[in-house]
Amino acid sequence: MAGDPPPPAPQPHAPQPSSAASGILTDASGAAAIAAQEKRAHADAARLAKEDRERAAQARHTAALARVAEADRVAPAAQAEGDAADTRPRAALARAALERAATQPLPGSDDGSGGEDSDAGDDPFQDALLQHEAAALINLHAQAVAVQNIRLLVPLVLDVSSTFYGRWRESFLHVVGRYSLESHVLSDVSTPTSPDWVRxxxxxxxxxxxxxxxxxAEIAIEPGNTARVSWLAIExxxxxxxxTHALHLDAEFRNFKQGDQDITTYCRKLKGMADALRDLGEPVLDRTLVLNLIRGLNGRFEAIGLHLRRGHPFPSFL
Structure with a gap:
């Protein structure tokens, strides 16, 4: 119709993104988020690594300070021990020189060697020998200090009523001689001013x-006595x-009977009495030992005893 307003022009529609474009945007935003997370993770890892390095450095520093403090604490003791270690070789050298001098003839003796040895101390070979002896002495004494159980070396245990003092004495002297300590029990010379000698x-x-x-021990060993004094008390x-010991033991030996003992025990005890008499300075002849053995046999061995009496030559105990 004339006069009617014209119809409105159609409005253009805004373009809608396609599904492909929408997926690309989603992937891009996801990648950005992942990249941000990785960046934060790297930053956190770097921070943790730095903290670990700082803690490790702090621990090393603390440990170093502790070692310095420990070194400061033990330094005086180490110095004292070092001084003692320095004096031990000198003391050993002095002792070796004294022992060697004791074996030399007196000046003016008739053996013609008194004047020729006056310069022995200047002999390099003599000095080397003394140093070797001192080193050996220190080593032996260190081994002696390390002995934990003396009964492994001296199996005999001496009692007031023991009859094997001689064997015990010989066994003990073998051990102290092995470690060059025999002078502590056999010599009256003491050196209480020497720390090594006292030790x-x-x-x-x-x-x-x-x-x-x-x-x-209650009878022979008194507190504060030297080994020599205790040794003499035991002796x-x-x-x-x-x-008196020999008198009583000889009577027991001659009247000893087998009784109900087995033959091995009887022979061992009889031989022990003979050895004890020998240690007391009253040795028993082998023939006397066999005669006493035969005389003391019980009835079960009477025939064997008769055979032994008639044996030619007369049997020995062994």
């Missing part, structure tokens, strides 16, 4: 106490009245 005297005294019973206990 080794304590060792020998400990060995003496470990090879005798408590009953004998006097057995040798001071050896005649």
């Amino acid at each position: 080794m005297d304590y060792v020998v005294r400990t060995w003496l106490g470990g090879t005798i019973t408590d009953a004998l 006097s206990q057995f040798r001071g009245n050896c005649e």
Whole structure:
């Protein structure tokens, strides 16, 4: 119709994104998020690594400070020990020189060697020999200090009523001689001003106490005595009245009977009495030992005893 307003022009529609474009945008935003997460993770890892390095550095620093403090603490003791270690070789050299000098002839003796040895101390070979002896002495003394159980070396344990003092004495002297300590029990010369001598005297005294019973220790060992004094006290206990010991033991030996003992025990005890008499200075002849053995046999061995009496030659105990 004329006069009617014209119809409105159609409005253009806004273009809608396609599904492909929408997927691309989603992937891009996801990749950005992942990249941001990885960046944060790397940053966190770097921060943690830095903290770990700082803690490790701090721990090393603390440990170093602790070592320095420990070194400062033990330094005086180490210095003292080093000074003592320096004095031990000198003391050993001095002792070796004294022992060697004791074996030399007196000046002016008739052997013609008194004047020729006046310069022996300037001999390099002599000095080297003394140093070798000192080193060997230090090594032996260190081994002696390390002995934990003296009864492994001296299996005999001496008692007040023991009859094997001689064997015990010989066994003990073998051990102290092995470690060059025999002078502590055989010599009256003492060196209480020498720390090494005092230390080794304590060792020998400990060995003496470990090879005798408590009953004998109460009699022979007094606190503060040297090993030599204790050794002489033990010796006097057995040798001071050896005649009385020998008298009683000889009577027991000659009247000893087998009784109900087995033959091995009987022979062992009889031989032990003979050895004890020998240690007391009253040795028993082998023939006398066999005669006493035959005389003491019980009825079960009477025929064997008769055969032994008639044997030619007369049998020995062994």
